[in-house]
Amino acid sequence: MIEEYFGTVSGEDDWNPRYNIAPTQPVPVIRQNPKEPRRELSLVRWGLIPSWAKDMSGAAMMINARSETAATKPAFRDPLTSRRCLIPADGFYEWQRRGKTKQPFCFEVNDGELFAFAGLGIGGKIRVGNGSGRVRS
Numbered sequence: 001m002i003e004e005y006f007g008t009v010s011g012e013d014d015w016n017p018r019y020n021i022a023p024t025q026p027v028p029v030i031r032q033n034p035k036e037p038r039r040e041l042s043l044v045r046w047g048l049i050p051s052w053a054k055d056m057s058g059a060a061m062m063i064n065a066r067s068e069t070a071a072t073k074p075a076f077r078d079p080l081t082s083r084r085c086l087i088p089a090d091g092f093y094e095w096q097r098r099g100k101t102k103q104p105f106c107f108e109v110n111d112g113e114l115f116a117f118a119g120l121g122i123g124g125k126i127r128v129g130n131g132s133g134r135v136r137s
Contacts, residue, residue: 002088003041005114006030010041020093023047023063029119030086041088048120050075065120079120086116 002017003010008030021027026043033040048062062075070076091108109115 008039008041083121085119
């Protein structure tokens, strides 16, 4: 469904849609092939790993870039100019604190129609799949 909607080629046969994706988990992204005129769907680990990082331990902390400041932050500046991607979704959750508990609220576009978030990546440091250890730039 995603492949048809976004006109992509998928290299991920073992991926299934999920309603809840958390930081450090595999997430589908759509990237432009750098050598051929085609979009490709692949799984990457959610969490930005800065170019200066020695390991992936900080990836869970760098999960969202603010559009107002991304161009000025060292971790996001280079990926913003050259390593952008689309993150397909049919909805997202925002959480609201109510006393000591949090209540999730689901937001959709046109009753669940597919859309995409903007995403950033670091070439060569994105772990793909379900922890298999393969690295794709």
